[in-house]
Amino acid sequence: MKPFAILANGQALPLAAIPVLEFAKFRRAVIQGVSEDLRLACLCADRSLAGYAVLADEAAHEFRVLRTTFPPVFPSLTPECSQAHLFERELAEQWGLVPEGHPWFKPLRFHPPWSGKDAWQRDAIEPGVMDFYRVEGEAIHEVAVGPVHAGVIEPGHFRFQCHGEQVFHLEIALGYQHRGIERALEGGPYKLTVKMMETAAGDTTIGHAWASALALEALSGTRVPARADWIRAIALELERVANHTGDLGALSGDVGFLPTASYCGRLRGDWLNLTAQLCGSRLGRDLVKPGGTRFDLEPARIADLLLRMEEMARDTANAVELLFATPSVLARFEGIGKLDPHMAKEVGLVGPAARACGRLGDVRIDFPYGPYSDSELPSTVEETGDIAARARVRWAEIQASVAFLRGALDALAELPAGPVSAVCGALAPEHLALGVVEGWRGEVVHLAITNADGRLCRYKVVDPSFHNWTGLAIAMRGEEISDFPLCNKSFNLSYCGFDL
Amino acid sequence: MYKIFLSRLRQGHRTNHYPGETPSLPERLRGLPILDAGHCLEGCRACAEDCPTEAIELSPIPRIDLGQCLFCTACTEACPTGAIRFSQEHRLAARTRADLLLESGRAFKLAEALEVKARSLFGRSLKLRVVSAGGCNGCEVDVNVLSTIGWDLGRFGIQIVASPRHADAVLICGPITKNMELATRKTLDATPDPKLVIAVGACAISGGPFLCQEEQLGGCGGAGIPVDLYIPGCPPHPLTILDGLLRLLGKSGG
Numbered sequence: 001m002k003p004f005a006i007l008a009n010g011q012a013l014p015l016a017a018i019p020v021l022e023f024a025k026f027r028r029a030v031i032q033g034v035s036e037d038l039r040l041a042c043l044c045a046d047r048s049l050a051g052y053a054v055l056a057d058e059a060a061h062e063f064r065v066l067r068t069t070f071p072p073v074f075p076s077l078t079p080e081c082s083q084a085h086l087f088e089r090e091l092a093e094q095w096g097l098v099p100e101g102h103p104w105f106k107p108l109r110f111h112p113p114w115s116g117k118d119a120w121q122r123d124a125i126e127p128g129v130m131d132f133y134r135v136e137g138e139a140i141h142e143v144a145v146g147p148v149h150a151g152v153i154e155p156g157h158f159r160f161q162c163h164g165e166q167v168f169h170l171e172i173a174l175g176y177q178h179r180g181i182e183r184a185l186e187g188g189p190y191k192l193t194v195k196m197m198e199t200a201a202g203d204t205t206i207g208h209a210w211a212s213a214l215a216l217e218a219l220s221g222t223r224v225p226a227r228a229d230w231i232r233a234i235a236l237e238l239e240r241v242a243n244h245t246g247d248l249g250a251l252s253g254d255v256g257f258l259p260t261a262s263y264c265g266r267l268r269g270d271w272l273n274l275t276a277q278l279c280g281s282r283l284g285r286d287l288v289k290p291g292g293t294r295f296d297l298e299p300a301r302i303a304d305l306l307l308r309m310e311e312m313a314r315d316t317a318n319a320v321e322l323l324f325a326t327p328s329v330l331a332r333f334e335g336i337g338k339l340d341p342h343m344a345k346e347v348g349l350v351g352p353a354a355r356a357c358g359r360l361g362d363v364r365i366d367f368p369y370g371p372y373s374d375s376e377l378p379s380t381v382e383e384t385g386d387i388a389a390r391a392r393v394r395w396a397e398i399q400a401s402v403a404f405l406r407g408a409l410d411a412l413a414e415l416p417a418g419p420v421s422a423v424c425g426a427l428a429p430e431h432l433a434l435g436v437v438e439g440w441r442g443e444v445v446h447l448a449i450t451n452a453d454g455r456l457c458r459y460k461v462v463d464p465s466f467h468n469w470t471g472l473a474i475a476m477r478g479e480e481i482s483d484f485p486l487c488n489k490s491f492n493l494s495y496c497g498f499d500l
Numbered sequence: 501m502y503k504i505f506l507s508r509l510r511q512g513h514r515t516n517h518y519p520g521e522t523p524s525l526p527e528r529l530r531g532l533p534i535l536d537a538g539h540c541l542e543g544c545r546a547c548a549e550d551c552p553t554e555a556i557e558l559s560p561i562p563r564i565d566l567g568q569c570l571f572c573t574a575c576t577e578a579c580p581t582g583a584i585r586f587s588q589e590h591r592l593a594a595r596t597r598a599d600l601l602l603e604s605g606r607a608f609k610l611a612e613a614l615e616v617k618a619r620s621l622f623g624r625s626l627k628l629r630v631v632s633a634g635g636c637n638g639c640e641v642d643v644n645v646l647s648t649i650g651w652d653l654g655r656f657g658i659q660i661v662a663s664p665r666h667a668d669a670v671l672i673c674g675p676i677t678k679n680m681e682l683a684t685r686k687t688l689d690a691t692p693d694p695k696l697v698i699a700v701g702a703c704a705i706s707g708g709p710f711l712c713q714e715e716q717l718g719g720c721g722g723a724g725i726p727v728d729l730y731i732p733g734c735p736p737h738p739l740t741i742l743d744g745l746l747r748l749l750g751k752s753g754g
Contacts, residue, residue, distance in 0.1 A: 111679070148631060152644045154632045155633070176634065176679045177632075180710075184710075184712070191552040195734075196709055198636075199708075200636070263511045263649075265648035269648060277527075277528070280528030282642065282737070319507065322503055496634075
């Protein structure tokens with residue numbers, strides 16, 4: 001018998017169908033899987049310390065789910081599988097589990113444990129207070145930034161170990177945005193559940209709401225009407241285009257190239273306004289709900305969207321092509337903030353940041369959901385792993401999304417009129433379900449597990465930023481500290497999505 | 501250079517003319533709710549029961565706390581008679597917490613301008629220090645957009661600054677998580693008096709979607725931070741935020 005269960009995206013399994021492994025076997029199977037080029041998409045425990053690991057098998061288009069019971073102290077997976085690094089720190093903070101031999105054993109979000117004491121036996125927990133890595137030496141200096149930053153940006157604390165201008169090491173302490181989303185979902189779903197999913201990372205409202213809907217629909221056996229699936233995909237791609245356009249503008253602004261910065265700033269707002277045409281909210285609030293969507297798109301609205309979109313697509317192309325045709329911009333983008341494919345794999349990087357260093361992988365292609373099963377999306381891989389590559393991947397994705405949107409709006413127009421939502425009923429007891437969506441930053445994972453009463457006993461959210469912050473820290477090694485804002489912008493990660 | 505010039509011609513002038521002209525708003529925008537208690541059925545509690553943030557109180561007719569309202573569709577979907585619906589009215593800012601309580605048959609009291617002395621200090625130049633204190637980055641998105649050329653906040657003498665020492669007002673987004681409490685209070689302390697506090701979004705006013713969480717304080721209200729301007733929404737539309745700021749400075753058209 002295989003030591004794991006196979007699960008497709010948007011599918012539920014009875015817990016009884018997932019073999020429970022002794023911890024040593026579980027540990028071995030996870031490490032083995034990752035060494036065979038699988039990716040650790042999720043590792044977590046519930047209140048009873050039942051442990052779950054989800055391995056993404058991109059080649060086979062399926063997920064492997066492994067189950068165990070965590071002993072209070074266990075040999076850390078991280079020395080042999082660095083993708084487990086943050087997950088293990090999370091286990092230590094939430095449940096007081098001790099991964100012995102963890103090479104970087106520090107708190108993660110600075111919150112009280114969900115039960116008992118945390119692994120550091122902390123009583124008073126102060127945000128950002130931990131044992132930061134320090135480089136010693138006569139000419140070494142330390143730069144500390146945040147939690148409050150200079151712009152309109154979320155809070156986080158950054159510690160740079162510098163030698164002159166050169167950054168030897170960057171350590172990032174987050175948790176300032178921690179508002180207890182996962183803990184709040186225990187015993188749910190509740191009236192506020194959909195809202196909490198939409199606000200897990202507010203700029204990824206559709207991504208998180210859809211991933212959550214996939215998991216809850218799987219648990220309740222709900223069939224979503226085809227119209228709703230297309231509307232969700234339209235909203236998801238609009239979210240991607242708006243954010244990528246904004247990022248290209250922000251990158252342009254950070255190197256002092258104001259034309260593209262100005263145009264893309266305006267265009268990002270215009271793309272968000274298209275989402276508001278769907279549901280009244282620029283961020284896509286109240287569009288996706290378990291069972292379908294709250295709003296339909298009538299033929300007149302589809303025609304209007306197509307018209308507006310074409311004009312914006314032309315303006316966006318004009319603004320972005322200008323950026324890539326300007327040598328002084330490229331000189332600032334090329335060769336800066338490099339990550340190689342090996343390192344990207346080591347940290348389990350996802351999304352555009354991973355694709356910029358030659359890593360294939362896109363949930364829409366590898367684990368298709370909704371209308372992506374029948375759609376051909378081009379791969380948007382770049383090889384150089386630098387800021388230029390991250391910018392180019394974004395531009396390629398904008399173009400691919402616009403092409404997809406044309407087809408999707410046409411497809412929706414051709415579907416017969418009908419309901420856009422089905423009733424999402426009671427959740428199956430003692431089941432596990434997975435909802436995974438390719439948000440604009442990458443893989444959004446929602447893992448939902450129910451108890452004997454059909455209530456959620458564990459709900460795990462993995463925002464793409466959870467993996468990718470480590471990528472940013474490593475990309476800064478050897479770079480000049482003055483390039484940090486630019487490098488940071490090229491990843492543009494979510495603080496609240498990480499902090500939850 | 502030639503390409504930049506051609507691009508400039510193509511992109512054109514894009515700043516909207518607010519408050520002279522109101523930019524077109526999406527048809528489905530959920531602005532100021534309209535309550536018509538005349539349609540309420542006796543004993544009906546549907547809206548209050550379905551509201552995710554318990555922003556609706558029945559006494560016995562509904563009263564909506566816009567400081568807690570997420571402008572979602574739960575109440576309008578629950579109401580069997582259409583006694584609650586959303587208008588497209590984007591003007592929502594208020595000066596006091598009590599003014600955010602919306603009652604049937606009573607006109608919503610929009611924010612009044614600062615008193616003469618404060619207006620003489622801030623009316624022509626208002627520098628904002630934004631503190632993101634534990635929300636979802638949604639309000640930040642819609643505050644940020646005001647600095648783009650589409651809105652050009654600078655034309656009203658309003659500017660976002662990096663240091664609280666340079667600021668006249670602290671604009672708070674987010675429910676103020678416990679982990680951001682110290683940083684928020686330090687930022688407030690570092691801002692010289694006289695200063696204004698502006699709470700943007702349901703989180704900063706009441707805790708928003710996180711109001712039941714013990715990881716946060718319940719916004720400025722829960723943290724005991726006095727607020728000069730409340731801008732409700734989840735997140736508020738940029739026009740709602742701009743209207744609030746202009747209203748405070750006595751620069752609003754209507």
